[in-house]
Amino acid sequence: MSMSTCLWFLLVSSFTGANEVNVNCLRSIKSQVKDPKRSLSSWVFRNGNATYICSFVGVECWDEDRVLTIYLSGYGLQGEFPLGLNDCSSLTGLDLSRNNFSGALPSNIASLIPFVTTLDLSYNQFSGEIPTGLLNVTFLNTLMLQHNQFTGQLPPQLASLQRLKQFSVADNHLIGPVPKFNEAYFGSESFANNTDLCGLPMEFCINPEEKVSRFGQMGAAIGAAIFAPVGAFLGWFFFNGN
Amino acid sequence: MERRLMMIARFFWLVLVFDLVLRTSGNAEGDALSALKNSLSDPNKVLQSWDATLVTPCTWFHVTCNSENSVTRVDLGNANLSGQLVTQLGQLPNLQYLELYSNNITGPIPEQLGNLTELVSLDLYLNNLSGPIPSSLGRLQKLRFLRLNNNSLSGEIPRSLTAVLSLQVLDLSNTRLTGDIPVNGSFSLFTPISFANTNLTPLPASPPPPISPTPPSPAGSNRITGAIAGGVAAGAALLFAVPAIALALWRRKKPQDHFFDVPAEEDPEVKGLLKEKKLEALVDVDLQGNYIDEEVEQLIQVALLCTQSSPMERPKMSEVVRMLEGDGLAERWEEWQKEEMFRQDFSYQNYNQPNTAWLIGDSTSHIENDYPSGPR
Numbered sequence: 058m059s060m061s062t063c064l065w066f067l068l069v070s071s072f073t074g075a076n077e078v079n080v081n082c083l084r085s086i087k088s089q090v091k092d093p094k095r096s097l098s099s100w101v102f103r104n105g106n107a108t109y110i111c112s113f114v115g116v117e118c119w120d121e122d123r124v125l126t127i128y129l130s131g132y133g134l135q136g137e138f139p140l141g142l143n144d145c146s147s148l149t150g151l152d153l154s155r156n157n158f159s160g161a162l163p164s165n166i167a168s169l170i171p172f173v174t175t176l177d178l179s180y181n182q183f184s185g186e187i188p189t190g191l192l193n194v195t196f197l198n199t200l201m202l203q204h205n206q207f208t209g210q211l212p213p214q215l216a217s218l219q220r221l222k223q224f225s226v227a228d229n230h231l232i233g234p235v236p237k238f239n240e241a242y243f244g245s246e247s248f249a250n251n252t253d254l255c256g257l258p259m260e261f262c263i264n265p266e267e268k269v270s271r272f273g274q275m276g277a278a279i280g281a282a283i284f285a286p287v288g289a290f291l292g293w294f295f296f297n298g299n
Numbered sequence: 300m301e302r303r304l305m306m307i308a309r310f311f312w313l314v315l316v317f318d319l320v321l322r323t324s325g326n327a328e329g330d331a332l333s334a335l336k337n338s339l340s341d342p343n344k345v346l347q348s349w350d351a352t353l354v355t356p357c358t359w360f361h362v363t364c365n366s367e368n369s370v371t372r373v374d375l376g377n378a379n380l381s382g383q384l385v386t387q388l389g390q391l392p393n394l395q396y397l398e399l400y401s402n403n404i405t406g407p408i409p410e411q412l413g414n415l416t417e418l419v420s421l422d423l424y425l426n427n428l429s430g431p432i433p434s435s436l437g438r439l440q441k442l443r444f445l446r447l448n449n450n451s452l453s454g455e456i457p458r459s460l461t462a463v464l465s466l467q468v469l470d471l472s473n474t475r476l477t478g479d480i481p482v483n484g485s486f487s488l489f490t491p492i493s494f495a496n497t498n499l500t501p502l503p504a505s506p507p508p509p510i511s512p513t514p515p516s517p518a519g520s521n522r523i524t525g526a527i528a529g530g531v532a533a534g535a536a537l538l539f540a541v542p543a544i545a546l547a548l549w550r551r552k553k554p555q556d557h558f559f560d561v562p563a564e565e566d567p568e569v570k571g572l573l574k575e576k577k578l579e580a581l582v583d584v585d586l587q588g589n590y591i592d593e594e595v596e597q598l599i600q601v602a603l604l605c606t607q608s609s610p611m612e613r614p615k616m617s618e619v620v621r622m623l624e625g626d627g628l629a630e631r632w633e634e635w636q637k638e639e640m641f642r643q644d645f646s647y648q649n650y651n652q653p654n655t656a657w658l659i660g661d662s663t664s665h666i667e668n669d670y671p672s673g674p675r
Contacts, residue, residue: 119468120422120448172491174487
């Protein structure tokens with residue numbers, strides 16, 4: 058219930074004063090991001106009709122003045138995940154791949170980009186855990202997080218993304234079980250080159266308790282093998298001694 | 300001469316036919332656009348250059364052709380046009396961009412637009428169009444932009460649109476559309492933004508995330524080392540315990556030496572015969588009297604000494620050897636006889652049985668220990 062109210066509010070706000078909101082979004086992104094190659098030099102802000110932002114490099118609009126997608130791949134950009142995206146309330150596509158972005162993804166990412174269907178953050182230096190909040194970006198079709206420095210476990214809630222069709226977390230430092238996706242199947246190339254991901258399509262996860270008891274059993278077997286002849290010899294010795 | 304005339308006539312006739320054919324084909328597209336012009340009201344005179352008498356419409360403003368003089372773009376956005384669209388718009392086979400947005404056009408969307416199989420962009424937004432979205436639009440397999448928002452369109456979203464897999468941007472917001480929003484096919488890409496402000500059934504809230512078991516925390520190497528150590532210790536302990544327990548049980552059950560041990564005191568027959576010197580009763584008959592009486596007497600005395608109930612009283616082997624060689628037997632024998640008399644008095648007092656004077660009560664009470672006395 059609160060989710061649909063939140064969405065409705067976001068939509069209404071996206072239509073009232075749509076111009077200003079989207080301009081603010083791009084303006085704050087430009088100020089938050091480090092741009093050593095001056096790739097965003099065309100992002101020049103002025104007063105008046107917001108339609109001019111639709112001709113910025115990497116920006117596509119719905120029609121007049123609402124930002125549809127921001128595709129800034131390979132522009133040498135640095136800094137953290139730009140929180141100014143919050144104001145691009147009609148955004149459906151975000152591609153920041155192949156840059157030098159760093160830091161952790163915000164845990165409230167779903168309130169920043171709720172309607173994104175394509176999210177490509179691959180080939181950066183993002184770190185920390187993959188936020189559970191991604192489960193609330195319910196319309197995600199494509200989620201590319203490969204080749205970063207993400208740690209920790211994959212949130213099992215990722216399996217609840219009903220529209221997810223393309224997904225990769227390869228080349229990170231992830232551990233733990235792969236979420237059990239219902240609709241889609243992702244091959245091992247989506248999970249390769251991590252620290253210790255387990256479960257299909259990788260190797261089966263071994264329950265740590267099972268791991269411990271298995272090692273305990275192994276230890277007992279080793280102990281028995283070593284000490285059995287010793288104990289037998291001692292027993293024979295005592296038996297024959299008298 | 301007549302032949303020549305005939306040939307020239309035929310040649311002109313061919314040229315004429317050719318010209319007519321060309322004109323017709325070239326004008327088909329022009330005719331279509333002319334029909335549109337006639338249907339629209341154009342206060343800004345943006346269609347002034349649209350001259351139907353020209354061979355092709357390729358020189359008209361707001362019309363773009365390809366290298367074969369076929370119309371690919373019609374750009375009439377924001378032109379203050381009103382009136383209605385025409386069915387002839389479907390006769391532009393190479394049309395890629397139909398831009399009629401931000402006008403005041405009324406009436407329906409012609410279903411003949413489904414013939415425009417090369418269409419990439421159909422922008423009719425911000426008009427006053429009414430009626431349904433034609434399902435024939437599902438045939439537009441190259442369509443990438445379909446923006447029909449801000450119109451008075453009604454009815455349901457044709458399911459055929461989900462099969463237009465090239466669709467990237469869909470905007471049906473601010474219309475009077477009703478019914479369900481498809482989520483399959485190309486519509487997987489579309490969010491509530493595309494359907495805002497309509498009478499369409501809102502997309503369902505996301506289902507609750509599946510209840511997954513708490514992921515187990517990965518085992519540290521410490522736990523594994525501890526487990527191995529514990530297992531080794533357990534195995535070792537078990538296998539030491541087994542022989543140890545077996546050993547204990549074995550030792551407990553180990554009987555004392557079952558040597559012949561009838562206390563001398565308990566055999567009155569031997570003592571009696573010895574006292575009365577009736578040695579022949581104690582000696583093997585096969586010897587046929589071939590023995591020395593004193594030696595037999597000594598032997599029996601040694602035997603009686605060696606079979607006393609108390610192991611401490613029994614002579615050592617070294618003493619036995621000496622006694623058999625004739626040294627020390629007499630003293631030991633006297634000692635033993637004194638003890639016997641003491642025991643006799645004791646038992647006589649207690650039991651009052653003259654005939655069993657040799658008995659010394661319950662002989663088992665004198666069995667002091669269960670263990671052999673060790674080598675002597």
